[in-house]
Amino acid sequence: MAGLMSRHALPARHDPRSYDPEATVTLYLRHNGYQPPQRQGPQWTGTRLSTQVAVLAGRSLRAAFSDYRLVFFGLLQPIVLLLLFSQVFSALGTLPGVAEYQSYLNFLMPATMVNIALATAMSSGVGLLAEVYTGFVGRLRAMPVNLLAVLMARTVSDAVRLAVQLAVAVLAAVYLLDFQPPNAMGTIAAMLLCVVFGWGLSWIFVALATWQHKPEIMHAASFVVMFPLMFSSSAYMPVNSMPGWLQAVSKANPVTYAIDATRALALGKPVGSALAMAVLLIAGAALLGGAISARNFRRTR
Amino acid sequence: MHQPGRDVRIDVRSLGKSYGSVEALIDVTLNAKAGSVLAVLGHNGAGKSTLVDILATRSAPTSGEATVCGWDVTRFGRHIRRHIGMAGQFVGLDDSLSGRGNLILLARLLGASRKQAKERADELIALFDLTDAATRKVATYSGGMRRRLDLAASVLGRPDVLFLDEPSTGLDPMSRAALWWFIERLAADGTTVLLTTQYLEEADHLASDVVVLGAGRVVARGTPTQLKSSFGSRTATVTFADDTSMRRAIAVLGLAANPTADEARRTVTVPVTGAAGVTTLVRMLDAAGVFATDLTTAEPTLNDVYMTLHEHGWPAS
Ligand SMILES: Nc1ncnc2c1ncn2[C@@H]1O[C@H](COP(=O)(O)OP(=O)(O)OP(=O)(O)O)[C@@H](O)[C@H]1O
Ligand SMILES: [Mg+2]
Numbered sequence: 001m002a003g004l005m006s007r008h009a010l011p012a013r014h015d016p017r018s019y020d021p022e023a024t025v026t027l028y029l030r031h032n033g034y035q036p037p038q039r040q041g042p043q044w045t046g047t048r049l050s051t052q053v054a055v056l057a058g059r060s061l062r063a064a065f066s067d068y069r070l071v072f073f074g075l076l077q078p079i080v081l082l083l084l085f086s087q088v089f090s091a092l093g094t095l096p097g098v099a100e101y102q103s104y105l106n107f108l109m110p111a112t113m114v115n116i117a118l119a120t121a122m123s124s125g126v127g128l129l130a131e132v133y134t135g136f137v138g139r140l141r142a143m144p145v146n147l148l149a150v151l152m153a154r155t156v157s158d159a160v161r162l163a164v165q166l167a168v169a170v171l172a173a174v175y176l177l178d179f180q181p182p183n184a185m186g187t188i189a190a191m192l193l194c195v196v197f198g199w200g201l202s203w204i205f206v207a208l209a210t211w212q213h214k215p216e217i218m219h220a221a222s223f224v225v226m227f228p229l230m231f232s233s234s235a236y237m238p239v240n241s242m243p244g245w246l247q248a249v250s251k252a253n254p255v256t257y258a259i260d261a262t263r264a265l266a267l268g269k270p271v272g273s274a275l276a277m278a279v280l281l282i283a284g285a286a287l288l289g290g291a292i293s294a295r296n297f298r299r300t301r
Numbered sequence: 302m303h304q305p306g307r308d309v310r311i312d313v314r315s316l317g318k319s320y321g322s323v324e325a326l327i328d329v330t331l332n333a334k335a336g337s338v339l340a341v342l343g344h345n346g347a348g349k350s351t352l353v354d355i356l357a358t359r360s361a362p363t364s365g366e367a368t369v370c371g372w373d374v375t376r377f378g379r380h381i382r383r384h385i386g387m388a389g390q391f392v393g394l395d396d397s398l399s400g401r402g403n404l405i406l407l408a409r410l411l412g413a414s415r416k417q418a419k420e421r422a423d424e425l426i427a428l429f430d431l432t433d434a435a436t437r438k439v440a441t442y443s444g445g446m447r448r449r450l451d452l453a454a455s456v457l458g459r460p461d462v463l464f465l466d467e468p469s470t471g472l473d474p475m476s477r478a479a480l481w482w483f484i485e486r487l488a489a490d491g492t493t494v495l496l497t498t499q500y501l502e503e504a505d506h507l508a509s510d511v512v513v514l515g516a517g518r519v520v521a522r523g524t525p526t527q528l529k530s531s532f533g534s535r536t537a538t539v540t541f542a543d544d545t546s547m548r549r550a551i552a553v554l555g556l557a558a559n560p561t562a563d564e565a566r567r568t569v570t571v572p573v574t575g576a577a578g579v580t581t582l583v584r585m586l587d588a589a590g591v592f593a594t595d596l597t598t599a600e601p602t603l604n605d606v607y608m609t610l611h612e613h614g615w616p617a618s
Contacts, residue, residue, distance in 0.1 A: 041421075044411035044458040045383035055409045063397045139393030139454065142357040142464075144382040145410050 046144030049152075056153030057160075060127075064161050074161075078116045078169040079176075082108065086177060089236065097238025101267060102180065109179045110190060110263035111235035113166055114255060117198030118230065120162040122222040125205030128154050129215045147297050151206050151290075159199040166191045182268040190266035193278065197258045200282030203289025210296035229255045234263075254281040308335040310370055310462050310493040311356060317364035318351050325351040327517040328365070333495060333510065335461075338488050340504035341497045342607065343514035349497040350390050352514070353466045356495065357387040369462055386460035390467050390497075392451035396440040400431050400450045403439060404457060411458040425453040428483065430476065444471045452480065456487070463487065465496040469503055481507060501603035511603070513610060521610055525603060532609045533601025534572040537582055540595035541567045553589040554582070573598065 047055075065071055086105045093104040101107040128151065131137060137150060170187060173179035181187040209218055230236075232246060233255040239247055250256050258281070260274035311333040318326040326348045333339040341349050354360040356369055358378035366373065372380045394403050404422035405415075413421060426435045429449040434442060439450065448471050455463060465484075469477045484494055484507055498504055504511050505525045513521040513528075521528060541547040547567045554560045558571040573579055579598060586593060 041459055042413075042417070043384075043460070044408065044413050047410060047412045051412075052410055055406060059395070059398070059406055066397070134396060135389075135391055135393040136395045137393075138359070138389060138391070139387070139407075140410075141359045142382060142385065142387040142389075143407070143410065144379070 049146050049149055052145055052149035053152045053156060056149055057157040060153060060157035061160055064157065075165060075168045077119075078112060078165060079172045081115065082112050082169065082173060082177065085112070085236070092237070095238065095241060097240050101263075103178070105173070105177055105179055106181075106267060107263070108236070109170075109173050109181075110266045111230075111233075111259050112169065112173075113190065113194045113266070114197065114259045114262055115230060115235065116165055116169060117162060117194045117258075118201065118226055118255070120158055120165065121198045121201035122205050122226060124154055124158045124202035125209040125222060126215060126218055127158070128206055128209045129213065129218055132209075132213070148290075148294055151210075151293050151297065155199055155202045155206060158202055159195055162198045163191070163195050166194055181266050186268050187266050190262045193258070193262055193265060193275070197262075197278065197282055200284075200286040200289075203286045203293065205289075207289040207292035207296070210293045229253060234259050254278075254285075257281060309333070310335050311339070311368075311495060313352075313356070313365070313367045315365035316352070316355065316362050316367050318348070318355060318360070319363050324517050326355075326362075329514070329517075329519055331512050331519065331522070333493050335493055336488050336491045337509040338484065338494045338496065338507045340508035340511045341495065341514060342499075342501070342504055342511060342603075343497075344516075344611075346516075347514040348517040349514060350466050353387070353389070353464050353495065353497060357385060357389075357464045358382055359387075359389075384461045385464060386455040386458060386462075387464040388451045388455035388466065388468055390470075392447045394439050394447060394451060394454070397438065399436045399438055400442065400446075401426060401435040403450060404454060407454050408457050413457075421457060425457065428479075429453045430479065445473060445476060448472060449476060460492065462493045462495070465494065467497055467499065469498065469500060477503075501607055505603045513607070515610070521606070528603065528606045529601040533603075533605035534574055535578065535598055535600055536570050537573045537579055537596060537598045538568050538570045539582070539586070539593045541569070542592065542594050543567070546591050546593075549589060550586060550591050550593070553585055553591065557581075557585065 082105075085108055089108070090104050092098055093102075093107075098104060098107045131150075131154070137147075140147065140150060170179070170181075170191065174181070205222060208221060212218060212221065232249045233253045234250060235255070239250045239256070242250060257274050257277040261271060261278040263269070264271040264274060309332050311331070313329055313331045316326055316329040317324070329348075329352065331339070341352060343349050351360065355362050355374060356367060358369075358374055358381050361375055368374065369381045370384045372378075374381060395406070398406060401422050404425060405418045408418035408421050409415070423435075426432055429452060431446060431449060431453070434446060439447065442450065448468070452465070452468055455465065468484075469480055472480060481503070484496070488494055488507075488509075494507075496503075496507070508525060511521075511523065511525055511528055512519055521532065523531070539550065541550060544564075544567065547562065547564070547569060550569050551560050551562055554569060554571050560569045560571045562569050571582065573582060579596075583596070
């Protein structure tokens with residue numbers, strides 16, 4: 001009898017069918033052809049911020065490029081925009097301030113690049129919100145993961161996505177629409193500037209996302225920010241041709257500097273102070289957005 | 302200054318948490334040692350998840366103190382997070398990745414190399430019986446499969462303290478058995494496990510200590526055995542051949558105890574206390590000339606404890 005006095009053999013529960021866990025589980029594992037793992041192993045207690053950003057950015061990128069429909073429409077979007085604007089406004093090609101660029105398309109293309117950067121930056125915020133809602137970030141909150149890594153990974157992976165979009169848009173413009181940049185180096189420099197611009201700006205939208213948790217509000221707010229920024233800049237019309245008050249707005253609009261710098265780089269014109277201004281604004285946006293996001297995101301309720 | 306013993310892994314003193322006017326936790330004190338399993342029971346809204354979230358540093362307390370692995374939860378969260386694992390009441394997984402992909406990603410974030418992460422993921426996938434679904438996107442998983450993957454994720458880093466908020470909700474009996482077996486083994490290896498549950502037999506089976514929360518307060522605590530002896534009692538169920546015998550038995554036993562009858566089965570159940578309880582019962586029936594066809598006894602369960610606490614209102618509130 002003594003041999004039966006183990007804990008599991010005692011008739012402690014009412015249910016006569018109550019099972020012996022050890023036996024049940026062993027049976028079930030053997031059924032799966034499974035050998036119990038070693039009990040001991042290394043305890044993992046966290047990684048550096050850079051590793052966290054790399055791992056999380058890799059995850060976002062895989063997600064972004066894993067669905068071919070998403071990739072297809074993402075890449076098509078700027079091309080459609082470009083096609084529409086260049087046809088609708090083609091008569092503007094002779095306007096003073098545009099004529100020097102040979103065609104309206106040449107004038108428009110750099111602005112479209114900035115536009116793509118803006119749209120991608122906007123999607124960073126919306127994407128982050130979608131992520132926060134899944135509960136996955138909830139798990140990270142109880143892990144040795146710096147939550148800033150989640151935000152950085154988002155902006156970094158979106159910057160990579162942006163680079164791909166820009167490259168495709170430029171190639172399409174050159175081969176399908178007769179965009180004529182004078183030299184490749186300038187165009188590449190312009191693309192780089194746009195990537196950095198998009199990255200810096202994405203911090204503003206990320207900050208917005210950490211402050212305002214509703215995706216609908218995010219969408220509406222982004223829309224309200226984006227359209228005036230684009231249309232009150234030098235994107236579609238030379239600033240000189242605008243009404244006086246709009247000229248003042250345009251000169252205060254950071255997007256104007258980004259577009260002027262991009263346009264000058266892409267079309268081989270003198271860059272002047274626009275590049276320095278653009279870089280300064282990007283750094284400012286990234287710092288401000290980063291600081292606000294960092295403060296809002298870790299705060300536990 | 303309160304100095305917890307070296308092996309106290311979770312130490313909670315007068316913890317309070319309010320959400321505006323809602324007091325989710327009031328003056329909660331408890332602790333758990335290395336290698337122990339602490340079960341937190343309580344009705345919906347009792348504060349179980351709130352407690353777990355505070356200890357796992359996902360939420361901040363509004364009063365009192367708590368330490369996990371000796372670190373204060375409000376000031377040293379970053380140290381605590383290195384040594385804990387957590388599976389919340391709502392699973393935290395990336396739907397766009399496969400089950401295996403989730404585990405690899407989380408292991409990499411914890412500091413495993415690519416190779417280690419893959420090995421560990423495969424090990425846990427086999428253990429939680431997800432082999433067939435390992436490469437499928439989590440978005441296509443059933444509820445129980447998600448739960449199992451979430452549990453696997455919580456132990457990836459081999460934590461010292463493991464928080465499981467209703468871990469067996471939605472699991473089939475086989476998976477629950479596997480989970481219990483796994484938790485027992487973790488505890489035997491020195492892991493401290495704090496789990497919340499609505500399954501009292503789960504607490505009974507696994508827990509070295511039980512804390513019952515009622516409306517944010519601790520209303521009972523002790524080992525399962527202690528709780529059962531203070532809030533429950535053994536019962537004896539006697540079966541009779543006919544209704545007349547049953548009626549007479551009810552009348553006779555009603556003088557001494559509080560019998561409950563099941564007319565359809567012709568059984569009468571009474572609490573029996575002390576070593577002589579059953580003998581007394583049989584003597585009473587014999588003296589009244591009532592014949593019984595069967596007699597069984599049953600140990601109190603945590604279910605009985607829970608019901609008693611509920612019927613009598615929460616003692617401390
Ligand atoms: N974010 C919140 N804001 C306001 N009140 C909250 C919040 N989270 C929880 N509460 C309240 O705190 C109390 C305790 O909630 P908690 O989730 O801890 O209960 P629980 O014991 O886990 O319940 P269940 O068994 O249903 O999971 C409830 O009254 C709940 O409404
Ligand atoms: Mg809960």
